[in-house]
Amino acid sequence: MKQYNNWRDDLLSTMPAYKVLKERIFKKSELINIERNDEGVLMWFDKYAGIDWMVKSEDNHIMGIASRIQWDVDYRTFTIRYERWTGSKTEYDKRKEAIENQYIYPTYTLQAYFKDKSNPQMLSCGIVKTSDLYSFIGSFPYLVFENKSDNIFKYVKWDDMINNYINLHIF
Numbered sequence: 001m002k003q004y005n006n007w008r009d010d011l012l013s014t015m016p017a018y019k020v021l022k023e024r025i026f027k028k029s030e031l032i033n034i035e036r037n038d039e040g041v042l043m044w045f046d047k048y049a050g051i052d053w054m055v056k057s058e059d060n061h062i063m064g065i066a067s068r069i070q071w072d073v074d075y076r077t078f079t080i081r082y083e084r085w086t087g088s089k090t091e092y093d094k095r096k097e098a099i100e101n102q103y104i105y106p107t108y109t110l111q112a113y114f115k116d117k118s119n120p121q122m123l124s125c126g127i128v129k130t131s132d133l134y135s136f137i138g139s140f141p142y143l144v145f146e147n148k149s150d151n152i153f154k155y156v157k158w159d160d161m162i163n164n165y166i167n168l169h170i171f
Contacts, residue, residue, distance in 0.1 A: 014069040016120045018053075021112060025125060025171055030056040049104045050091050066091065066106035066130060074113040074123040076158045076170075078133055083152035092154065099131055106130050126158050128168035136166050 015033075022031045034042045035052045045051040051064035068079055081090045098105035112125035136156060137144050143160045147153045161168055 014067075016117060017069045017112060017114045017122075018067075020114070020120050020122055021110075021125065024122065025127075026055060028058050045104070048094075049098065049106070050094050051104075051106045053110075063107040064105070065108045065110050065127075066095075067110045067112070070111070070113050071117060072115055075155070076113070076124055076126065077155040078109060078111050078126060078128065078158070078161075079147070079153050079155040080133075080137075081151055082146070082154040085150050090151075095130060096134055099134055109133050122171070125171040126168055127171075128161065128166065132166050132168070133161075136161055136164065140164060 018033055032054050033052065034046050034054055037043055037046060042054075045054070045064060049064065050066050052067040053065040055063045055065060057063070070079075080092045080095075082092045084090055095105050097103070107130060108127050109130045110125065110127045113123040114120045115123055133156070137154065140156075140160070143164070144154050144156055147155060158168060158170060
């Protein structure tokens with residue numbers, strides 16, 4: 001069973017990719033990384049709403065983004081932690097509950113694939129409305145796959161989403 005890094009290691013390893021995404025995809029917006037920020041409301045957005053990044057668009061609209069960065073293989077999927085070995089709530093549980101109850105949750109979900117951590121090169125990046133992603137998971141369970149490690153992850157293929165008329169942006 002594959003063991004995943006602790007969140008501090010993951011955060012440090014994703015910073016070079018964050019910089020590339022900021023320059024390539026969010027160049028006309030302001031993007032800030034709030035992951036593991038201990039500052040009041042920013043910490044709430046990260047810890048309780050699952051928002052990793054905040055974006056202020058050119059026209060001054062603010063959105064939250066849930067992000068996942070993976071290295072070395074371009075799976076072209078959205079992957080969501082579905083079950084923790086500890087039994088504690090996962091991002092899947094928290095976001096599903098937030099969507100159903102109209103709480104705050106990330107407006108968008110981003111998954112990007114990179115190679116070469118020392119000189120990151122983006123292989124692909126998909127961005128979808130979080131509500132559309134969760135709607136797809138609920139509507140097309142036969143297109144939702146599972147990967148087990150120390151936790152259980154659910155994933156959906158970008159092509160399956162596109163083939164079922166889900167609007168997502170691929171870079």
